Amino acid sequence: MILPTLLHLWESSTAVQITRTSWPIDDGSNSNHTCLQHPPLRAHTSTLGDLTSTTTNYTILQQPTPRHCGMLQRSWTNVAYLSPIAQELLEWQADCSIPSATFHLDNSFGFGSHLYLFSQALCNAIEMNTRVRTVLVDDAPWLWWDQHHCAQIISDNRHSKSPWDCYFPLAEPSCPISSTSTVNITNPRNPRLRCQRLRNNETAIQEFRAATFEYLFHAVSPLVFEEAKRQIGLLFPNGQAPPDLITVHIRWGDKFWEMDLVPIADYIQAVEQLVASSTDAHIYLATEDPRAAEEFVASAPSYWNIYIDRTLVELTDARPNKGNRASWMTKNTQGRAGLMNVASWLIALEANRFVLTTASNWSRIVNDLRKNVIDPRCGNCTQVIDLRPGLW
Structure with missing residues (x-):
């Protein structure tokens, strides 16, 4: 074994x-x-080999x-000296005079995939002259939230919260509700619908993606x-x-x-x-x-x-x-x-x-x-x- x-x-x-x-x-x-x-977690071990099983045996996972x-050894608190693109993202998302557009995030795929979708949504939103306001399909808790430690955020009004708040609290700064809009950001999974600055430009894609993570991680939550x-x-x-x-x-x-x-x-x-x-x-x-x-x-x-x-x-x-x-x-x-x-x-x-x-x-x-x-x-x-x- x-x-x-x-x-x-x-x-x-x-x-x-x-x-x-x-x-x-x-x-x-x-x-x-x-x-x-x-x-401790109560995990369904009996379903590990058979995901269709309806049995309810549990194991306690105590970490x-x-x-x-x-x-x-490296600090991730208010990292200064952002690259020009990361600084652009920081200033853009914090500008409450810019109306926000909703980005619908589903609970499919891995953590990294969700963050890359957010990166593309940011570029698409800037091209549309809007800020990103991420919402979850059916208003469900984000799959990757730790439901115990992020419980307060989950219990708050999800319509005014970002899925990123628990880990990256400055990703989508709060702005008055009056500045929001009902515009939806173009599906960022479709390469043909990417913002113009990234379309068919591999170098620009690499630089923008890297700057997005620099922006997200410049102030990680405690x-x-x-x-x-x-x-x-x-x-x-x-x-x-x-x-x-x-x-x-x-x-x-x-x-x-x-x-x-x-x-x-x-x-x-x-x-x-x-x-x-x-x-x-x-x-x-x-x-x-x-x-x-x-x-x-x-x-x-x-x-x-x-x-x-x-x-x-x-x-x-x-x-x-x-x-x-x-x-x-x-x-x-x-x-x-x-x-x-x-x-x-x-x-x-x-x-x-x-x-x-x-x-x-x-x-x-x-x-x-x-x-x-x-x-x-x-x-x-x-x-x-x-x-x-x-x-x-």
Whole structure:
């Protein structure tokens, strides 16, 4: 059985370190003195292999809380010096004299897909001389909201709230209701209906997408910091990422429908290229596929220190046996996967070196933030090996 073997590796292998230690609290985004605590989840484990099952057996998913918070070495509180496009988005969305247009977001697809749809909606809205006001189809809670920690936002009048408020509170600033309109933003999924500035212009698309994530992440909510610090406190020795950290993102699962999955040997070779002559290596392994994690750990040299994404470690019992099915798994965890996911982006960006597949939205977001947030502040200090380039 793959899963029990991998769980054993997480707990006992000398190549895999999941250390629970304390670390002094920094200021800024590290100013809170306690880590986030999650209530237990009741997950439908009996339906994991058969999504049509109507049985009601449950398992309790209790996630650990470290004694002390970890520490983010990079601040995500009011990030200054935005790129010109990100500054344009910030000023545009905050201008209440501009009428708003509604962008209807459904609860389909993954977290990254929703954020890229928002990016396209922003460009379409500017072309229409309107601001974006995102609403959910049928006024349902956003799939990727943590329903416990975002409960107040969910219970408030959803007609005046944005789905992004819980994680990215400045994405859609509140304006008087009189400035709204009933105009709908053109469907951003259709490339033929893209705003003119991005149509048939790959460079412009890349720049606008990256600026959108720079804009979204320039002021992440305190809740996300708390979750990131909780995970860091469980992941790394001394409660902080090693200075030579390498982030590796493996997107397997059901991604074979969209791209040829990258063999583990290619990931190992890419990390070896980044490690070069070093006698030590620290890898943050971000993946949603237990099989990919097991194969990577089994193939890695013994001197590599591999830190497994807490999203995979803690939500395994809520994951279907086949495919990725991120949306279904998120429903099964009452949105907790959403909060854990956005925090894991911040942890991934503690690294300076990356092995990514930007044909995947998760990798692409990491790469966009690397280019627009990290590199301008560290003198282009990062390196990336992209094993499957892609563009949304």
